Amino acid sequence: MEQQPTMEANKRPNVIVFFTDQQRWDTSGLHGNPLRLMPNFDRTALRGTHLTHSFTCQPVCGPARSCLQTGKYATTSGCYVNGIPLPEDEKTLAHYFKEAGYQTGYIGKWHLAKEEPVSEPRRGGYDYWLAADVLEFASDAYDAVLYNNDNQRVKLPGYRVDAMTDAAIRYIDAHQNDPFFLFVSFLEPHHQNHRDDYPAPDGYREMYTGGWLPPDLAALGGSVHQHIAGYYGMVKRLDEAYGRMLDALKSLQLDDNTIVLFTSDHGCHFKTRNAEYKRSGHDSSMRVPTMLTGPGFFWGRQVQELVSLIDIPPTLLDAAGIPVPDVMQGRSIMPLLRGADTDWQEEVFAQISESEVGRVVRTRRWKYGVTAADKDPFTAAGSERYDEAYLYDLVSDPYEMTNLIGLESHSGVADVMRGRLIRRMTEAGETAPVIVPAAAQPAGQRHVSLDEARQ
Numbered sequence: 001m002e003q004q005p006t007m008e009a010n011k012r013p014n015v016i017v018f019f020t021d022q023q024r025w026d027t028s029g030l031h032g033n034p035l036r037l038m039p040n041f042d043r044t045a046l047r048g049t050h051l052t053h054s055f056t057c058q059p060v061c062g063p064a065r066s067c068l069q070t071g072k073y074a075t076t077s078g079c080y081v082n083g084i085p086l087p088e089d090e091k092t093l094a095h096y097f098k099e100a101g102y103q104t105g106y107i108g109k110w111h112l113a114k115e116e117p118v119s120e121p122r123r124g125g126y127d128y129w130l131a132a133d134v135l136e137f138a139s140d141a142y143d144a145v146l147y148n149n150d151n152q153r154v155k156l157p158g159y160r161v162d163a164m165t166d167a168a169i170r171y172i173d174a175h176q177n178d179p180f181f182l183f184v185s186f187l188e189p190h191h192q193n194h195r196d197d198y199p200a201p202d203g204y205r206e207m208y209t210g211g212w213l214p215p216d217l218a219a220l221g222g223s224v225h226q227h228i229a230g231y232y233g234m235v236k237r238l239d240e241a242y243g244r245m246l247d248a249l250k251s252l253q254l255d256d257n258t259i260v261l262f263t264s265d266h267g268c269h270f271k272t273r274n275a276e277y278k279r280s281g282h283d284s285s286m287r288v289p290t291m292l293t294g295p296g297f298f299w300g301r302q303v304q305e306l307v308s309l310i311d312i313p314p315t316l317l318d319a320a321g322i323p324v325p326d327v328m329q330g331r332s333i334m335p336l337l338r339g340a341d342t343d344w345q346e347e348v349f350a351q352i353s354e355s356e357v358g359r360v361v362r363t364r365r366w367k368y369g370v371t372a373a374d375k376d377p378f379t380a381a382g383s384e385r386y387d388e389a390y391l392y393d394l395v396s397d398p399y400e401m402t403n404l405i406g407l408e409s410h411s412g413v414a415d416v417m418r419g420r421l422i423r424r425m426t427e428a429g430e431t432a433p434v435i436v437p438a439a440a441q442p443a444g445q446r447h448v449s450l451d452e453a454r455q
Contacts, residue, residue: 200233
């Protein structure tokens, strides 16, 4: 195991969140992508702590951001669809870090204010501000427009990823003698909404035209043949930006005392599961690349346990030595890394909105989802009644191509997963619902034992 760098006992670590938007987990070579899109992520993950099974708890932009800022599920904070502002009295990571003596900064996409520019009371407590509420509306790939602390329009030079990375590096340089918490929220590889395109840097789309496709996209199509080359080009540039940020930390001798989290709000299924790009319970929407490096994370290890976005806020606070508030609904992974937590969760839980009012629970082997078809997914936060919608065996079907719900052979699995889902919903503060089983179907030669159902 790699030797942990030494540091002064009273030297608080800096913390940086490198946050991408709509990035699938399998853009990483560590997850089988052969195109070398993320060499900086891959090599750093092998040196740091790679969360190999990392999932969002709400696969849409604003709700996922509310979860990451507050450590609460979207139904708890009330931000369960896009366009619902984060309540001004809701404490965020910025408040907790500030109370611990940190300088705090936010650069990029916010999506929690429903106003442009974002007034000071709706900035979540961040001191330094260079951001836009809905960055995809305020800017374009080569027109990086954000707003500063005085709500003045600022146009940054360069491709948007590079422009924001430059701004982040300037912030790091200016605060190298302070403990700081910096949140850098990129739009990429999210699409540019007004033209439904994934605008990579010039020349990058061409590098990946006709490249490798994940099995679900190869089989189901969607918009992938139109969009995947640009999407891959955006991912490549993000990884280069991540490498530049690490270089800046190294040159300022801050790398050994700075925690850097790389993660995303949700994935992308390229219109293969519904009419949009996310908002589904499939891994293509839910599973994201996640790794940490810095003090406490120089392990050179892969964490195989299932980790949710709701677990990230308590982890960041815990890693910085800041007490985790009881109101947070996730769990810090730090005890897990130290070997002190032998009772880690066996499943992750997600809430779905906008495309459906849905709920999902996932173990290492099984994925189980329910939906409330009679509810408006833009106005209903939840339901008292759901119908079973899908069940996948992730061992034999990791890209979720065959829906097993209702098969008589898998009724025991559905029973177990139904119980898991109801428990996780009540733990998240929801009312225990009625879940209506799917109509039974013959299963042919399929058979699942009770032990398998509990995996």
